[in-house]
Amino acid sequence: MMTDFDTIIIGGGASGLMCAIAAGGRGRRVLLLERAEKVGKKILISGGGRCNFTNLNVSAENYLSENPHFCKSALSRFTPADFIALVEKHGIRYHEKTAGQLFCDGSAREIVTMLLAECRAAGVDIRTHCAVNAIRKNNRFSIETNRGTFRADSLVIATGGLSIPKMGATDFGLRVAKQFGLRIVPPSPGLVGLRLGAAEMRALGGLSGISVPAEVSCGGQSFREAVLFTHHGLSGPAMLQILNYWRRGQTITINLLPDVDLAEAISGWQKTHPKTALKTRLSEWLPKRLVRHRLAPPFDAKPVNQLSLKEIAAVTRAFQAWDISPTGTDGFRKAEVTRGGVDTAELSSKTFEAKRVRGLFFIGEVVDVTGWLGGYNFQWAWASGWCAGQFV
Ligand SMILES: Cc1cc2nc3c(=O)[nH]c(=O)nc-3n(C[C@H](O)[C@H](O)[C@H](O)COP(=O)(O)OP(=O)(O)OC[C@H]3O[C@@H](n4cnc5c(N)ncnc54)[C@H](O)[C@@H]3O)c2cc1C
Incomplete structure (x- = not known):
C-alpha cells in the first residue's frame, strides 16, 4: 500500500x-x-x-x-x-x-x-x-x-x-x-434558530407553527425572509440569517409588515372603515393568532376611528418594530x-x-x-x- x-x-x-x-x-x-x-x-x-x-x-x-x-x-x-x-x-x-x-x-x-x-x-x-x-x-x-x-x-x-x-x-x-x-x-x-427566555417564550406560546414573511434586523444588517415560530423560540430563514450577526445581549427587531406604512394605513381606514376593529383589518395581512398576540387590549377590539395618534404609534411599534431579546441559540447541535x-x-x-x-x-x-x-x-x-x- x-x-x-x-x-x-x-x-x-x-x-x-x-x-x-x-x-x-x-x-x-x-x-x-x-x-x-x-x-x-x-x-x-x-x-x-x-x-x-x-x-x-x-x-x-x-x-x-x-x-x-x-x-x-x-x-x-x-x-x-x-x-x-x-x-x-x-x-x-x-x-x-x-x-x-x-x-x-x-x-x-x-x-x-x-x-x-x-x-x-x-x-x-x-x-x-x-x-x-x-x-x-x-x-x-x-x-x-x-x-x-x-x-x-x-x-x-x-x-x-x-x-x-x-x-x-x-x-x-x-x-x-x-x-x-x-x-x-x-x-x-451560525445559521441557527434562537432561544428566548421563559417569560418571552410563554408570551409566544400560542404561535408555534406560524410562518410569515418579515424583515428582521440586528447590528445594522437586515434580512427579508420567512420567520417561523417554534416550540422553543424563533427560526426560519430570516432568523437563521440574522443569527449570524447577533451577539449576546443584542436585541433583534422584527417588522411583520415590511411593505406597509402601517400608521398611514390605519389613518386611511379611519376614513374608509371607521367602525371596523383593527384586528379585523390586520388579519387580512397576517395570521389571526399572530395579530391577537401583538394587539394587546384595549387595541384588539377598538374600532379604528377610536385610536389616538399615540395608540397608532404603539400599534405600529408592535407590528413593525417588535424587539426580541434572545437568550441564546439552538447551538451546534442544530447549526x-x-x-x-x-x-x-x-x-x-x-x-x-x-x-x-x-x-x-x-x-x-x-x-x-x-x-x-x-x-x-x-x-x-x-x-x-x-x-x-x-x-x-
Ligand atoms: C443540515 C445542513 C444543510 C446544509 N445545507 C447547505 C446548502 O444547501 N447549501 C450550502 O451552501 N451549505 C449548506 N450547508 C453548509 C455546508 O454543508 C458546509 O458549509 C460545507 O459542507 C463545508 O464544507 P467543508 O468541506 O468545509 O466541511 P464538511 O463538508 O463538513 O466536511 C468535513 C469532512 O471532514 C471529515 N472529518 C472531520 N474530522 C475529521 C478527522 N479528524 N479526520 C478525517 N476526517 C474528518 C468529516 O467527516 C467531513 O466529511 C448545510 C449544512 C448543514 C449542517
Missing part, C-alpha cells in the same frame, strides 16, 4: 473533495483521508436533500469574517459559473429556487457522485474509516492513522466546522491549528454552519497556506469565513478547495 504522497487532505467534505480534484488534476499524488464511513455526508443532507450547491449572486458581502476582504480572491478565481460548468458536464439537472439559489432537480447524491467521479479521473486515493492519531512535521508531514502512517510534502485540513456533531463534526481542524501555533477566532453556531475558525490573518488568501507553517493549508468551513444561507457556504468550500488545489 502506497504511503508517500505529494499531498494529504484530511476531510472528505465539499472543500476537501474539490481540493483533491484540483490537485489530482495537476498531476499531484493525492491522498484524501475521511474519518466517516463515506465522504460528503453533509452534502447529502444539504438543501433538504437537494443540495443548494451555489448561488448566482455570490459576492464578498454574503460572507462574515474578521477580515471581510479575505474571501474575495478565491471567490473571484473559482466562481459559481465554474461549479455550474462541472454540474452541467455531468448532466445534473438543476433549478433556481429563489434569489439565485441553485438546487439539484433530483438529489444531492448526484453532487457527491460527480465529485467522486472527478476524484477518480484525477487519480485521487480516498481512504474512509480513517482516524488521524497524530500529525508530525519535519521536512515533510507524517500523518499517523488507524490505517497506517502516510507522508506528504503538503497537508490540507478540510475537516469543516463544529456544526452537527451527530454527523461527525469535530474540532479536529482547530486542534491542528493550535498544534502549529495558529490563532483561532472563537467558534460559535448549519460555524462562525469563526482559523484566523484568516494566518493564511494566504491566494494559496490558503499558513503563512508561518510551510506546506500546511486550511480550507472550507474550518477557516473564519461564514456564508449566508442560500448556497454561499458550498461556494466558499468549492472556491477555497479549488484555489488551494492549485498550490498544494
Whole structure:
C-alpha cells in the first residue's frame, strides 16, 4: 500500500473533495483521508436533500469574517459559473429556487457522485474509516492513522466546522491549528434558530407553527425572509440569517409588515372603515393568532376611528418594530454552519497556506469565513478547495 504522497487532505467534505480534484488534476499524488464511513455526508443532507450547491449572486458581502476582504480572491478565481460548468458536464439537472439559489432537480447524491467521479479521473486515493492519531512535521508531514502512517510534502485540513456533531463534526481542524501555533477566532453556531427566555417564550406560546414573511434586523444588517415560530423560540430563514450577526445581549427587531406604512394605513381606514376593529383589518395581512398576540387590549377590539395618534404609534411599534431579546441559540447541535475558525490573518488568501507553517493549508468551513444561507457556504468550500488545489 502506497504511503508517500505529494499531498494529504484530511476531510472528505465539499472543500476537501474539490481540493483533491484540483490537485489530482495537476498531476499531484493525492491522498484524501475521511474519518466517516463515506465522504460528503453533509452534502447529502444539504438543501433538504437537494443540495443548494451555489448561488448566482455570490459576492464578498454574503460572507462574515474578521477580515471581510479575505474571501474575495478565491471567490473571484473559482466562481459559481465554474461549479455550474462541472454540474452541467455531468448532466445534473438543476433549478433556481429563489434569489439565485441553485438546487439539484433530483438529489444531492448526484453532487457527491460527480465529485467522486472527478476524484477518480484525477487519480485521487480516498481512504474512509480513517482516524488521524497524530500529525508530525519535519521536512515533510507524517500523518499517523488507524490505517497506517502516510507522508506528504503538503497537508490540507478540510475537516469543516463544529456544526452537527451527530454527523461527525469535530474540532479536529482547530486542534491542528493550535498544534502549529495558529490563532483561532472563537467558534460559535451560525445559521441557527434562537432561544428566548421563559417569560418571552410563554408570551409566544400560542404561535408555534406560524410562518410569515418579515424583515428582521440586528447590528445594522437586515434580512427579508420567512420567520417561523417554534416550540422553543424563533427560526426560519430570516432568523437563521440574522443569527449570524447577533451577539449576546443584542436585541433583534422584527417588522411583520415590511411593505406597509402601517400608521398611514390605519389613518386611511379611519376614513374608509371607521367602525371596523383593527384586528379585523390586520388579519387580512397576517395570521389571526399572530395579530391577537401583538394587539394587546384595549387595541384588539377598538374600532379604528377610536385610536389616538399615540395608540397608532404603539400599534405600529408592535407590528413593525417588535424587539426580541434572545437568550441564546439552538447551538451546534442544530447549526448549519460555524462562525469563526482559523484566523484568516494566518493564511494566504491566494494559496490558503499558513503563512508561518510551510506546506500546511486550511480550507472550507474550518477557516473564519461564514456564508449566508442560500448556497454561499458550498461556494466558499468549492472556491477555497479549488484555489488551494492549485498550490498544494
Ligand atoms: C443540515 C445542513 C444543510 C446544509 N445545507 C447547505 C446548502 O444547501 N447549501 C450550502 O451552501 N451549505 C449548506 N450547508 C453548509 C455546508 O454543508 C458546509 O458549509 C460545507 O459542507 C463545508 O464544507 P467543508 O468541506 O468545509 O466541511 P464538511 O463538508 O463538513 O466536511 C468535513 C469532512 O471532514 C471529515 N472529518 C472531520 N474530522 C475529521 C478527522 N479528524 N479526520 C478525517 N476526517 C474528518 C468529516 O467527516 C467531513 O466529511 C448545510 C449544512 C448543514 C449542517
